Amino acid sequence: MSADSSRLRNTQANVDHLAYFCCPAWEIDGWQASREISLPMDDIGFRQGVTAVERLRTYNGKLFLLDQHLERLAETLRLIQIQGAPSCERLKELAIQCIHRNQDWMRNQDCGLTIWMTPGCQPGQPTWAIHLNRIDHAMVAHRRKHGQPLVVTQVQQPAPECWSRHAKVRSRLHYYLADQHAKQIAPDATGVLIDCDGSLTETSIANIAIVLDGTLVFAPSEKVLRGVTENHVWTLLSENGVAITRQRIPPEALDEASEVLFFGTDTGVWFSNGAPERRLVYRCGSMCSFVQQVFDRSIPYSE
Structure with missing residues (x-):
């Protein structure tokens, strides 16, 4: 041969x-x-x-x-x-x-x-x-430990009148363009799409949440795809008495956030290590560490 x-x-x-x-x-x-x-x-x-x-x-x-x-x-x-x-x-x-x-x-x-x-x-x-x-297990481990850059793009989510944001479909050109913009700023970055009002929605691979004054703030559910990982984490945190809420997240809120978290299928729970175009640096703080621990405890183990 x-x-x-x-x-x-x-x-x-x-x-x-x-x-x-x-x-x-x-x-x-x-x-x-x-x-x-x-x-x-x-x-x-x-x-x-x-x-x-x-x-x-x-x-x-x-x-x-x-x-x-x-x-x-x-x-x-x-x-x-x-x-x-x-x-x-x-x-x-x-x-x-x-x-x-x-x-x-x-x-x-x-x-x-x-x-x-x-x-x-x-x-x-x-x-x-x-x-x-x-x-890519190496990438998953890297993101959980070291985080991933976040770039706010000008790519808008399709209006709900086009198709429901609760439908998970292969029509993902908007996500692709957001990530292409993000990678011009940082090669490993993910791009966040905005709503028609300029507020943050989601990335191509994750729902997002920010930590403001000890509260984990998610985007309103009608603005984003209903993330299975996100919903699972929401339930776990509710059971553990963590302060969580849903509200509009303007880009300026990133300047006040102490942490930014991501939720997605492959990686589970990870965090943003910064928003380079806004000169912001984040870390895996106490909220992300706790959420990762709670999430990991919910994972089934082999019998």
């Missing part, structure tokens, strides 16, 4: 795994190699970018907050009017199977799991898949 052939085989082994794919237009419905998944050119998901998506991850080999993610997916499907989807119970069964079938691919490392669904080529016949994705 040539060196090129060996490298190709190793690359395929690293990327490829068993995924569940359902495409009525091609009469496909079952497990197959992930590299074989593609969309018909007439699929609305390809032609118009209409795709609902849900992304979750494992901790210690177990899918974390699976029911909550499936509830949000069901809400997204309702909001963007994709008909004919399988039940949450069916998707839950297949998601768990996907983890069990790919133990060799996972190699005792936690991974992400993605569920996406398009309207398909015919009404009521959606195209959908369940597949795995690698997590």
Whole structure:
């Protein structure tokens, strides 16, 4: 075997795994190699970018907050009017199977799991898949320990009249442009989108909250995607008597904040180490340390 052939085989082994794919237009419905998944050119998901998506991850080999993610997916499907989807119970069964079938691919490392669904080529016949994705564990550890820069951009969230902000979809050009702007200022930065009133909303990978006078302040729920990690943390902090609230967060509030926290699927809870364009420096303070501890205690462990 040539060196090129060996490298190709190793690359395929690293990327490829068993995924569940359902495409009525091609009469496909079952497990197959992930590299074989593609969309018909007439699929609305390809032609118009209409795709609902849900992304979750494992901790210690177990899918974390699976029911909550499936509830949000069901809400997204309702909001963007994709008909004919399988039940949450069916998707839950297949998601768990996907983890069990790919133990060799996972190699005792936690991974992400993605569920996406398009309207398909015919009404009521959606195209959908369940597949795995690698997590950059080194980056996760770095962000939790050292933080990540935050850049306030001028990219606006689409108005609710376009589509509900509670729908998690693959139409993410606004997030992409915000991050492109942020990375021109700091290579590892994430960009925060603003609302039409100029207040802060969310980044491409996280909900945010700031610490003001000992209170953890989140953006109003109607302005952002309902983050599963964020909601989980909100419940945990409520049970632990932490002062939390939701209110409009103007960019100027960053100047008064003692800490800025991020909440997202891959990394869980981490913090901003600064807003370089505003010459602000933050740290992992007592609030972030406590929230990380509470969150980590809620993670299931292998039996």
